[in-house]
Amino acid sequence: MSVQTWTFIIVGLTFALYIGIAIWSRAGSTSEFYVAGGGVHPVANGMATAADWMSAASFISMAGLISFMGYDGAVFLMGWTGGYVLLALLLAPYLRKFGKFTVPDFIGDRYYSNVARTVAVICAIIVSFTYVAGQMRGVGVVFSRFLEVDITTGVYIGMAIVFFYAVLGGMKGITYTQVAQYCVLIFAYMVPALFISLAMTGNIIPQLGLVGDVSDGSGMALLDKLDQLNTELGFAEYTNGTKTMTDVFAITFALMVGTAGLPHVIVRFFTVPRVKDARISAGWALLFIAILYTTAPAIAAFARYNLINTVSDKQYSSMPVWFSKWEETGLIAFTDKNNDGIIQYVADAGKNELTIDRDIMVLANPEIANLPNWVIALVAAGGLAAALSTAAGLLLVISTALSRDLIKMQINPNVTEKGELLWARIGAVFAVIVAGYFGINPPGFVAAVVALAFGLAAASFFPAIVLGVFDKRMNREGAIAGMVVGISLMLWYMLKYKFGTFDGGKDAVAGLKDGWWFGISPEGFGTVAMTVNLIISLVVSRLTPAPPQEVQDIVEDIRVPRGAGSAHAH
Numbered sequence: 292m293s294v295q296t297w298t299f300i301i302v303g304l305t306f307a308l309y310i311g312i313a314i315w316s317r318a319g320s321t322s323e324f325y326v327a328g329g330g331v332h333p334v335a336n337g338m339a340t341a342a343d344w345m346s347a348a349s350f351i352s353m354a355g356l357i358s359f360m361g362y363d364g365a366v367f368l369m370g371w372t373g374g375y376v377l378l379a380l381l382l383a384p385y386l387r388k389f390g391k392f393t394v395p396d397f398i399g400d401r402y403y404s405n406v407a408r409t410v411a412v413i414c415a416i417i418v419s420f421t422y423v424a425g426q427m428r429g430v431g432v433v434f435s436r437f438l439e440v441d442i443t444t445g446v447y448i449g450m451a452i453v454f455f456y457a458v459l460g461g462m463k464g465i466t467y468t469q470v471a472q473y474c475v476l477i478f479a480y481m482v483p484a485l486f487i488s489l490a491m492t493g494n495i496i497p498q499l500g501l502v503g504d505v506s507d508g509s510g511m512a513l514l515d516k517l518d519q520l521n522t523e524l525g526f527a528e529y530t531n532g533t534k535t536m537t538d539v540f541a542i543t544f545a546l547m548v549g550t551a552g553l554p555h556v557i558v559r560f561f562t563v564p565r566v567k568d569a570r571i572s573a574g575w576a577l578l579f580i581a582i583l584y585t586t587a588p589a590i591a592a593f594a595r596y597n598l599i600n601t602v603s604d605k606q607y608s609s610m611p612v613w614f615s616k617w618e619e620t621g622l623i624a625f626t627d628k629n630n631d632g633i634i635q636y637v638a639d640a641g642k643n644e645l646t647i648d649r650d651i652m653v654l655a656n657p658e659i660a661n662l663p664n665w666v667i668a669l670v671a672a673g674g675l676a677a678a679l680s681t682a683a684g685l686l687l688v689i690s691t692a693l694s695r696d697l698i699k700m701q702i703n704p705n706v707t708e709k710g711e712l713l714w715a716r717i718g719a720v721f722a723v724i725v726a727g728y729f730g731i732n733p734p735g736f737v738a739a740v741v742a743l744a745f746g747l748a749a750a751s752f753f754p755a756i757v758l759g760v761f762d763k764r765m766n767r768e769g770a771i772a773g774m775v776v777g778i779s780l781m782l783w784y785m786l787k788y789k790f791g792t793f794d795g796g797k798d799a800v801a802g803l804k805d806g807w808w809f810g811i812s813p814e815g816f817g818t819v820a821m822t823v824n825l826i827i828s829l830v831v832s833r834l835t836p837a838p839p840q841e842v843q844d845i846v847e848d849i850r851v852p853r854g855a856g857s858a859h860a861h
Contacts, residue, residue, distance in 0.1 A: 294658075294664045295438070297667070297668035298671050300668070301665070301668045301669055301671070301672045302437070302438075302668070302671060302672045305672045306452060308471055309452070309468045309471060310455060312468045315467075331466055331562040331563055331564075332563075333563055333568045333571040333572035333575060334572070334575050335466070335467075335470050336466070336560075336562055336563050336572035336575070336576075337571075337572045337573070337575025337578070337579055338469070338473040338575070338579055339467075339469035339470050339473065339559065339562075340469075340556065340559045340575075340579075341473050341576045341579035341580045342469040342470070342473035342476065342676070342680040342681075343556060343559060343680055343681055343684040344375070344550075344553075344556050344576070345473075345677055345680075345681075346422070346426055346677055346678060346680075347425060347426050347428070347674065347678035347681065348740075349371070349584075349587075350476055350480060350673060350674055350676075350678070351433070351650055351653050351674050351677065351678070352425075352429070352649065352741070353367050354587045354588075354594065354653045354656075355591070355650055355651065355652035356591075357587060357592075358594045358598075358652045359595075359652075361521070361529040361530060361532070362529070362530055362531055363539070364591065365532075365588075366534075366542040367542075367742070368584055368587065369546075369547075370542060370547050370550070370745075371546050371550060371745075372580065372584055373550075374546055374548065374549065374550025374551055374745075375573070375576065375580060376577065377547055377550065377551045378550055378551040378573060379570060379574060379577065381757065382551055382757070382760065383573050384560075384567075385760045385849050385850060386560060386561075386756070386760075387560045387561060387566045387569035388566045388849045389845075389849050390561075393415075393558060393688070393696060394557055394558070394752060395408050395411035395692055396408070396695065397756070397759065398410075398755055398759065398770065399700060401759040401770075401845075401846070402759070402766065402767040403767060403838065403842055404770075404771070405700070405701050406767070406771055407755075407767050407771050407774075408700060408701065409696075409697070409701070410771055410774050411696070411774065412692045414752060415688055415692045415752075416692055417747060418553070418751065418752075419688045419722075420689070420725060421740060421743055421747055422685055422741055422744035423726040424726070425740035425741040426679070426681050426685070426726070426730075427446050427449060427729060427730020427731075428446075428650075428740070429674060429677070430449030430679065430682070431445040431446040431449070432651070433671050433678070434446075434448055434449065434675075435620045436620050436622075436671075437668065439616075442620070442731070443731050446727055446731050447727065449679060449682070450723050450727040452679060453679055453682050453686060465680075465684060468683070469683070469684070471676075472676035472677070472680040473579060473676075475672055476583075476673040476674075476680075477579070477582055477583060478669070479674070479676070480586060480590075480653075480670075481497075481582070482666055482669060483657040483662055483670055484497040484589060484590050486660070486666065487500075487590075487660045487662070488500030488593065491505060491506060491513070491593055491597075492504065492505060492513060493506045497589035497590065497593075498585050498586065500513070500589055501592055502514070514529065514592065516596065517529040517530075517592060517595060520596070520600075521599075524599070524636060524637050525638030526638045529592070537809060537810055538812050540815075540818075541809075541815030541817075542814050542815035542818075544749075544815075544818045545742075545745060545746045545749050545814065545815050545816070545818045546745045546817075548749040548753040548818075548821055549744070549747075549749035549817055550745065551756075552751070552753035552756060553744075553745070553748050556684075557756075558684075558687075558688065558691075559572075560573070590653060590656060593656065594652045594656040597659045598659060601659055602645060603636045604633060604634065605633070605634055607632050607634055610634075611658075613655060617651060620651075622648035622651045623645070623647055623648070625646075626644050626646075628642070654670055656670075657670055682726065685722075686719050686722040686723060686726065687719070689718060689721075690717075690718030691718070693714065693717075693721070694711055694715035695711065695715070698711065742814040743785055743814065746781055746785070746813070746814060746816055746817025746820070747778060747781050747782070747785075747817065748817075749781075749817035749818065750778050750780065750820030750824060751781070752774070753821055754773050754774075754821060754825040754828050755770045755773060755824075755828070758770070758825075758828055758832075760846070760850070761850075762846075763838070763843040764832060764837055766832045766837060767838070768831050768832065769827070769828040769830075769832025769835065770828060770832075772831045773827045773828030777824030777827075780819075780820045780823055784813060785813050788812075788813050788816075
């Protein structure tokens with residue numbers, strides 16, 4: 292059977308499974324819509340959290356980035372994995388004990404202020420829309436190649452699926468759908484990795500294949516061979532980085548604290564029965580995430596090696612079928628500058644004749660390696676599972692921010708549960724439409740957009756949440772000032788140096804770094820904006836009145852394990 296037939300079968304079956312689960316577990320109350328009724332098993336929640344967090348950026352884009360950036364791509368591995376450890380140890384149990392459904396809810400109550408709640412809602416919506424734009428772009432990329440429709444049509448199909456199970460099932464439907472999506476995406480990621488590792492290095496374990504020798508009789512290690520191929524074509528050595536240490540640190544730290552401030556990840560810890568389960572499910576999630584994250588560098592190296600050997604100095608007319616199929620999507624383009632019919636793939640922009648979108652590397656990898664058609668279709672299903680699971684979680688954050696944190700908590704406190712559920716669903720519909728627009732008109736390749744969302748989360752939420760848990764003296768004036776300045780600074784820097792919105796702005800993707808503060812890229816600037824937020828929060832809170840005593844007592848109480856007695860005298 293052809294790749295397209297296999298894709299229709301496998302993707303069709305997985306979509307039927309997701310929709311079936313959504314119907315079976317549809318939400319009947321606001322508690323089920325927001326936090327799945329708080330009764331999810333820690334292992335199931337760990338799987339759902341892993342799927343929620345391992346988005347199209349992790350599945351589709353991260354290995355592609357590492358494939359092109361080499362050593363520099365390691366910042367994504369370190370930042371995203373480290374962020375999860377930070378979240379599990381520093382935040383998840385305390386937020387769960389505080390007992391609020393959403394991040395704006397926590398901030399509104401902890402800082403005894405509807406202004407703080409509204410600022411948090413705006414931040415949550417900005418972060419979530421930036422993040423979801425990358426997911427919808429990922430859905431469009433997968434559909435455009437494997438169902439052979441244009442990217443716009445692909446985004447519409449993805450919108451329809453997400454709309455169905457996010458609007459119907461809420462968090463309850465999304466949780467159990469994400470368990471299924473994790474199983475699909477991890478199977479789809481590992482199968483081609485095992486196949487390619489065995490064929491290329493003779494070792495079935497990809498992580499060992501990465502540090503093994505290539506099975507071509509040369510006796511050379513895979514990474515040494517990649518260094519040689521890259522330098523012959525004028526690229527930087529694969530195992531050497533070009534980023535400054537400052538920028539590497541800034542990006543890694545921004546991704547770490549951004550992970551710990553992501554509203555759609557934090558809300559997952561409210562779906563388990565007890566505080567203890569929040570920490571256990573974070574541990575399970577880390578294990579499930581590590582399976583993919585330790586495999587990504589191997590897939591990146593395999594894809595780079597296979598790509599160079601397949602296209603460099605080869606006759607265009609003899610290119611395999613996969614090449615022309617990806618050309619039709621516009622994600623690979625060959626321009627014969629010297630009219631010799633031979634592909635010149637080199638670092639010199641003036642001589643290079645091949646343009647490759649980084650987002651295709653994982654999806655095209657099984658085709659480049661000539662794997663069976665069913666494996667190629669399985670990867671398509673995995674990419675869709677990764678993109679749709681995160682998109683659904685983000686859409687729920689947006690709908691909850693609108694229905695609970697704006698309507699219920701501020702505009703109409705007397706709204707009935709049925710009315711609140713209706714508003715949550717209307718919010719989800721609105722979010723799906725906006726997400727679809729961003730998918731059709733994306734602001735960049737998937738991982739770059741997602742990295743910016745982490746920067747926005749770091750700049751806005753992280754100090755307010757951490758200081759809210761660990762600093763009794765932190766008050767509403769400090770939190771509001773910090774969040775407003777942090778996210779404004781991050782947005783300004785992002786628009787100026789990533790999208791060239793203001794005069795003198797440069798496109799960082801093209802490597803034009805003029806004007807970067809401290810040599811830090813927009814992806815890493817969340818670290819600077821977060822630091823500014825932290826300083827402003829602390830200074831303003833010390834210059835303004837202390838929080839009410841009952842708020843200080845709550846802060847002290849949430850840090851005490853249940854049954855351990857009180858940490859302060861009554």
